[in-house]
Amino acid sequence: MAPPTLVVIAGPTAVGKTELSIQLAKQWACEILSADSRQFYQEISIGTARPLPEEWQGVPHHFLGFLPLETPYTAGRYEQEALALLEKLFTKNDRVILTGGSGLFLKAVCAGIDPMPEIDAEVREKLNHRLATESLSVLFQELEQLDPEYAAVVDRQNPRRVLRGLEVVKSCGIPYSSFRKAQPKKRPFQMVGLCLDRPRAELHARINQRVDAMVAAGLEAEARSVYPKKDLNSLQTVGYREWFEHFDGNISKQEAIEKIKAHTRQFARRQLTWFRNDPFYQWFHPDDQAGVAQFLASVLSKPS
Numbered sequence: 001m002a003p004p005t006l007v008v009i010a011g012p013t014a015v016g017k018t019e020l021s022i023q024l025a026k027q028w029a030c031e032i033l034s035a036d037s038r039q040f041y042q043e044i045s046i047g048t049a050r051p052l053p054e055e056w057q058g059v060p061h062h063f064l065g066f067l068p069l070e071t072p073y074t075a076g077r078y079e080q081e082a083l084a085l086l087e088k089l090f091t092k093n094d095r096v097i098l099t100g101g102s103g104l105f106l107k108a109v110c111a112g113i114d115p116m117p118e119i120d121a122e123v124r125e126k127l128n129h130r131l132a133t134e135s136l137s138v139l140f141q142e143l144e145q146l147d148p149e150y151a152a153v154v155d156r157q158n159p160r161r162v163l164r165g166l167e168v169v170k171s172c173g174i175p176y177s178s179f180r181k182a183q184p185k186k187r188p189f190q191m192v193g194l195c196l197d198r199p200r201a202e203l204h205a206r207i208n209q210r211v212d213a214m215v216a217a218g219l220e221a222e223a224r225s226v227y228p229k230k231d232l233n234s235l236q237t238v239g240y241r242e243w244f245e246h247f248d249g250n251i252s253k254q255e256a257i258e259k260i261k262a263h264t265r266q267f268a269r270r271q272l273t274w275f276r277n278d279p280f281y282q283w284f285h286p287d288d289q290a291g292v293a294q295f296l297a298s299v300l301s302k303p304s
Contacts, residue, residue, distance in 0.1 A: 003190050004090040004190070005094060005191070006086065006096055006097075006189050006190070006191045006192075007095060007098070007192050008098045008280075009097060009098070009194050009196065010193065011101060011195050011197060011275070011286075012196075012197070013049070013101050013210075014049070014268070015286060016196055016198075017286075019286070020196065020286055021099040022059050024296075026059060030089075030096055031097070032061045032098075033063055033099070034064050035105040037073070037100075037104075039063075039064055039100075041069050042065045042066070043068070043222075044235075045222070046217050047239030048237075049210060050064055062085060067234075071234075072233065075104045075107075076113045082108070086109075086189065090189060095300075101271050103271065103274040103275060107278075111184035112185035116168070116179055119167050119168065119171045123167050123171050127163050127170070131163060136159050137156075139163070140156045149177035150177040153277075155237075157241065158236050160236055164176065192299045193280040194296075196286045197283055207264050211239075211260050212257075220253070223240050223243035223244070224243070230244045238263045238264050238267050239264070242257075242263065245259075
């Protein structure tokens with residue numbers, strides 16, 4: 001009997017993870033767990049490229065559009081809920097697919113979340129005050145000096161992520177990145193990891209095309225609908241911050257669209273940096289179906 005196997009399909013935004021995941025899920029008659037933290041929220045489907053039920057091709061998906069924007073959701077909570085769901089799914093099928101571009105959430109399921117230190121309340125208060133009175137870029141430059149490893153992969157446009165790195169190092173004197181290297185937890189299933197990538201020009205062209213398609217699908221209206229909630233952590237993300245700048249009268253509509261494209265390309269680069277630092281993954285071009293099939297066949301045929 002084949003051991004239960006979690007097949008992890010990672011990669012940057014717009015690379016083609018959804019297509020491959022659905023193709024394999026249909027082939028194996030299994031289900032898919034999303035590990036894209038931006039796609040968890042109900043109100044923001046267009047700007048996060050969240051696959052909708054009509055696009056699932058009959059494959060059951062989990063962790064898509066299940067949270068209101070106001071609900072905080074951590075990688076630790078995702079780890080617990082995803083593992084509980086996997087236990088149930090493995091009673092029906094010996095394979096499940098986990099896919100997404102949020103490296104921390106993928107790691108939470110595959111290896112567990114490292115215990116985090118207590119944060120000094122005064123440090124947090126001072127950093128929040130600095131964020132309100134100084135530019136985010138100034139704080140990011142400080143993070144680069146104090147924890148260059150974390151700065152290389154963090155979303156530098158996301159104040160919550162930048163502040164998290166600073167508050168850890170300032171509270172305990174140890175870089176945030178050092179807390180992300182604990183020994184992986186054992187899981188009651190085997191795991192295999194694929195990471196998809198494309199030549200940079202090809203990936204950038206797909207990103208630009210995707211943004212144009214989002215705009216055509218009504219991204220501006222979606223962003224306007226959540227504009228009253230623009231200060232929520234869940235909306236500190238590419239595809240919405242830029243529209244909020246436009247709605248505030250700071251940039252034109254075209255500038256907002258171009259910024260979304262540029263920031264998405266930068267986001268994809270950080271995602272790739274994260275995944276390249278993890279030896280768990282085998283790398284493939286999404287069109288290399290033969291290579292993917294051969295690799296999976298060789299791994300999934302082995303006993304646990």
